Amino acid sequence: MIIYPTLEILNGKCVSLTRGRLAEPVIWHVDPVETAQQFAAAGAEWMHVTDMNGLRGDGENDALIEEIIRAARIPVQLGGGFRSRERVEHWIDRGAGRVVIGTMAAQEPDWLHQLAKRHPDQIVLAVDIYQGHVMTEGWQKYSALEPDTFIAAFDQAPLAGVIVTDIDADIEDQDGSVGVISGLAAKTRHAVIARGTIRTVDDVARLKYVYNISGTMIGRALLSKDVNLAEAIAVARPEPERVAEFQ
Template identity: 35%
Template sequence: MLTHQFEVIPAIDVLEGRAVRLAQGRREAVTIEGGDPVDLARRFASEGATRLHLVDLDGAFSGTPTLDLVARVAQAGGLPLQVGGGYRSAASIEAALDAGADRVMVGTAALSPSFLEEAATRFGEALVVAIDVRDGSVAVDGWTRASEITAAELARRCAQAGVARLLVTSASRDGSLAGPDLGLLAEVLPCGVPVLAAGGIASVADLVAVRAAGCEGAVAGSALLRGRFTLAEAREATAGM
């Protein structure tokens, strides 16, 4: 039986200044318009969120993070904030932390063993490595390019480097409400690093399955925006497992 508190983290994905959901991370495939990201942060905070998950899609595609977005969402939500999207250097991670984030997610840069070791040592709990997987390979550069490394291999590298936490996303299921990729999670969890799951979560039953698999939390986007469940229902369903 798992005893830790399972955390359901609402996602705020921002493209050109507005909150959106994309199908499979494709820039041209906006499936939900979520309005002003600051307003959405306040909404999730009022509904009982314990943390927010902010993805700067413009930063992910360009490689240059939007730091004022981090500051505005951090201030509006008043909650711990994990951010991602174009963070490919130690300096950019530091800048996001200075802007109000408490965790920064890196994806593309984590494929560099030297960067991975340096960042894990320097940032500790503030570093989250995002393992974004499409067709069996880790996707990089805003999910626009496939690398030659598998999720399991990158997870092993992260464990060896001392990374504190992984965010594992099924890119093909992201925004789809098709259910989590439990097979992908099963490949990564044996590395022993705490895992947050993302991609495809549509119901509290999906959250229960992800928790039972051994994840410490999950990121939910489309399901919350479409009213598939509330944060209160998510907490109730996953408590005491």
């Protein structure tokens, strides 16, 4: 299972949100570029960056995100308000390993199919769930789409994976979140990346045995130092199978 250390960038600062409330960010007084370098030094294979201003449709974090991509020296999965093919290709050209699409997938599914075919294994579908339905616009708008139907609509698209967030259980009810995410993971052929489920290293140990969970995103728990990244990566690695000794 791959650990995706995660940075959420709002107005040039690292933040964490509770249930997507952009008006009430927790601000972390760390340097985003240095933090990305620390993630790589700890052994991360990938990292994830969300441009919160991109979700809001304001601000300008492009220069900072480009610097993070260059400094990290590991592949970066980038999310945050992608609403045009030009914007997606802008970031792929500038070194983003993957781009995450959520709202536009719900609004224009054919557009996402075409985009995935144009950039196979570089597009990730974001599925944000609240009260059994898919949310859009950075968790701000409730849709009529049910998560399993939504994911199934893209089963034949050459996606790099699917990020699943259970907003109902974000932070407070971790066990419920794992249940929702594992249920969806069992219904798709795409590798699923869980979000919002890790508060301790023990959670990593539990999650790695869930069927079709290929990775998990960890942001707040790393920045608060509740989770040590190097330890989490070690725990997430597959354990070697025992081989019988033959005489």
